[in-house]
Amino acid sequence: MSTISILGDYEYVYVESEYYAALKKAGHDIKIHHEELKNDLEIIDEIHDAEVVVLMRERTHLNKNVLSNAPNLSLISQTGKGLNHLDQEFAEKQGIEIRTTEGVSSQSVVELTIGMMIGCARQFSVHQLYMREALWEQTPGFELKGKRLGLIGFGHIGKGVSQIANSIGMDVVAWRPRGDKANEQEDYQVRILSLEEVLSTSDVVSIHLRLLPEFRQFLNRDRLRLLKKGAILINTSRGELVDEQAIATLLENHHLLGAGIDTFTTEPLTDNPFKNSTNTILTPHIGYVTYDVLQRFADASLKNVIDWYNINDQVSPPF
Incomplete structure (x- = not known):
């Protein structure tokens, strides 16, 4: 099974998701980082081996340098619709799919x-x-x-x-x-x-x-x-x-x-x-910052991952 890296979970909401439990049950290695990653080196260290990266809002920037140092990365599941923190053009060239979660907040x-x-x-x-x-x-x-x-x-x-x-x-x-x-x-x-x-x-x-x-x-x-x-x-x-x-x-x-x-x-x-x-x-950009929204973000972004595995795996995991 693959490695899934979840970044920016400051509020510790992902482990509460039923989809997190489903991915764990299927045997995927899920790594959750709760603190702010302050530079490219820290981000690269977290996602270097990941096949899937899940991002909470625009908290973590994935530029060309970061993406070029993630050789296994195939999917980015992004909460919300904003993608200004991602180098979308380079991701497309690398064959990395980007999925978003619209209307959640x-x-x-x-x-x-x-x-x-x-x-x-x-x-x-x-x-x-x-x-x-x-x-x-x-x-x-x-x-x-x-x-x-x-x-x-x-x-x-x-x-x-x-x-x-x-x-x-x-x-x-x-x-x-x-x-x-x-x-x-x-x-x-x-x-x-x-x-x-x-x-x-x-x-x-x-x-x-x-x-x-x-x-x-x-x-x-x-x-x-x-x-x-x-x-x-x-x-x-x-x-x-x-x-x-x-x-x-x-x-x-x-x-x-x-x-x-x-x-x-x-x-x-x-x-x-x-x-x-x-x-x-x-206010410090709190429009989306409620526990209700954050939990919906976690659910929707992890469901994106499950849907992606079901489409792309030759043998679908037992979700």
Whole structure:
């Protein structure tokens, strides 16, 4: 039987999966690494003999140097859809198959997005500062009911956010890169508008785009200036989609009432452009970080491995 290397399991969730038990029962040698691997040499040492590598999110980078030192590697099972940490072109040349797990974390990101919207509208971060300083100060916020939510992108997460926002009583509009799709406006009670109209008329703008090359710095300084005064900006997608310094300037100038930001261009965040912004909720890329999601990630990525063995082995293992 082969060697399977699981990397980035900081939360120790893989051993709880029924698919882990099935792979062990079939006789596969499974090695789980729970700590961060900090350089190529450490990664190579972990995967050199592996036929299969399982990755938790984008925690471990497999570049050309790493992949060229894994002669037995035939499958990478990646949690989530993001592949920017993998040299996909080189993997394809090496005949390494890449399988992903889509839609597993959507609900957790949806709930974080809604939480940030409420937190910014009611200025949670400002009131936390007051309370820690023993100040009894009440700064008015605003209700979300009756306000316009503008979604930039309308995939699984954007649709989930729209459903909750509609139940609150918000007017939901969206811009999507490829325009309207049949029945979506009716099914989700959302109107598809131009990008300029979504940005300039929404009380809350929430970003839900995939990090594709054409979307890097998509919300640049000029587009961000279209945001209406007193609006809230939420980014639980990717930091590279926006001009972070432009957002920080709009916050410091009080053009934006607040922002909820879970993802950053550089992670971990070291040089924080939002350190002088008071009504800003910052979280360290926790959109997917719930035990529910992590367990679903483990299950889905290991099921990918089982499916792959059943297709590629001449004698299928007893799953």
